[in-house]
Amino acid sequence: MVIGIPRGLLFYEFDTMWRNFFKELDIEYIISPNTNKDIYKRGASIALHETCLPYKIFLGHVDYLIDKCDYILVPRIGGYSFYDRMCTRYQSTVDVLQNTFRDRDIKILPFNVDYTSKETELASCIEIGKKLGKKRRDSLRAYIIARQAVNTEAQIKENNLKNALKKDNSKVLLVGHKYNTMDKYVGEPIEDMLEEMGVDLIWATDMDRHDADEKSKEVTKTMPWTFNRELIGSIVELSDEVDGIILLSSFDCGPDSMANEMIIRKIKDKPILNLVVDGQEGVAGMETRLESFIDIILFKKRRILND
Ligand code: SF4
Missing domain, CATH: 3.40.50 (Rossmann fold)
Known part of the structure; x- marks a missing residue:
């Protein structure tokens, strides 16, 4: 069997x-x-x-x-x-x-x-x-x-998240369903590109799920989909601690297109890159967009440090 x-x-x-x-x-x-x-x-x-x-x-x-x-x-x-x-x-x-x-x-x-x-x-x-x-x-x-x-794993992830946030490097919050961000074909090439660009990735899904859900209420009390609410809550909690946010979603996703629209309208003080992956093209052409995005967040960071 x-x-x-x-x-x-x-x-x-x-x-x-x-x-x-x-x-x-x-x-x-x-x-x-x-x-x-x-x-x-x-x-x-x-x-x-x-x-x-x-x-x-x-x-x-x-x-x-x-x-x-x-x-x-x-x-x-x-x-x-x-x-x-x-x-x-x-x-x-x-x-x-x-x-x-x-x-x-x-x-x-x-x-x-x-x-x-x-x-x-x-x-x-x-x-x-x-x-x-x-x-x-x-x-x-x-x-x-x-x-x-499962509980032990969640605790380890939370600890890793806390340690990652303490580092001085430039940080980008990666926001997306695990089947996108953790998939070798969809998410990993993006993770590799960012690593090569010298940026630390912070995973929104590493946050405690219950806490994230609670936090989401500061932005929306009506978002119906649980996983999207948790992602929104992670952004609310973590956006002050990162330099930029990448929304990673896949082509033809109804819940993500609605949630991402809301995030882009409500989170005004942080650069956001909305990446929609299409299976046909994979990540081709995304490197340029990622590079420009990283340039923007590094430029903003330098300006804040110089002020
Ligand atoms: S429609 Fe969106 S939320 Fe639903 S399975 Fe597809 S990617 Fe996931």
């Missing part, structure tokens, strides 16, 4: 939990490789034309895994609390995959989290364990250990 985990979409939210959960239950799993041109092309050839880039990439990862495992683990996330709203694409993954890959006999292991239907992470893990022949108490124990690993 092998579980396939697609390295796309909400993978970066749950990978630590899933790896630990399956390891504790002694269940074998494979994770699709880092996104590359081939995986993007696989997904783009299957997806409907207007599908957003991360969803195309996600479909490419599923396509890669489908003949290599017994089940594909797929998150279907509706929300963690009454106030949570998620992009509808997170909720539709299971149905979309079942229809898209119906000729290839896809077997899906859903990871359902939805406050409104009382589906919690724990209940979902116990259900997954049951399907894979594991006892409830073993799944419960595995979940508790997996959750502890």
Whole structure:
């Protein structure tokens, strides 16, 4: 029995939990490789034309895994609390995959989290364990250990964030969904370019999620999407400590286009670069825009220091 985990979409939210959960239950799993041109092309050839880039990439990862495992683990996330709203694409993954890959006999292991239907992470893990022949108490124990690993990781990230902010280097806050910023095909080339330009990257998603959500209320009380609210809260908290902000989003993303518009209108005292990545062109042409942006923030910094 092998579980396939697609390295796309909400993978970066749950990978630590899933790896630990399956390891504790002694269940074998494979994770699709880092996104590359081939995986993007696989997904783009299957997806409907207007599908957003991360969803195309996600479909490419599923396509890669489908003949290599017994089940594909797929998150279907509706929300963690009454106030949570998620992009509808997170909720539709299971149905979309079942229809898209119906000729290839896809077997899906859903990871359902939805406050409104009382589906919690724990209940979902116990259900997954049951399907894979594991006892409830073993799944419960595995979940508790997996959750502890997630909490430890979050604490480490927060500490790293605090240490990174203390450095004297020029700093840029990178704001975007983890499946964009952490993806090898989408986010990493941008990270590499900035590193080469001698700028330290600060990751908005390293901030404590609850604190970020609370902070977002200083700018908006009506933004519906939880992840976008958390990103906005990170900007509110961290913008005074960085020299510039990069908004990284992908082509055809409704929530990001609305949230980014709001950020650009409300955050007036910091240079902001709005980067929209398109799968076809990747990061080609972005180097020039990044260089100009970095020139601007260094110029501003020098002027402030000289005043
Ligand atoms: S939030 Fe945007 S990028 Fe993410 S899945 Fe939804 S539409 Fe796609």
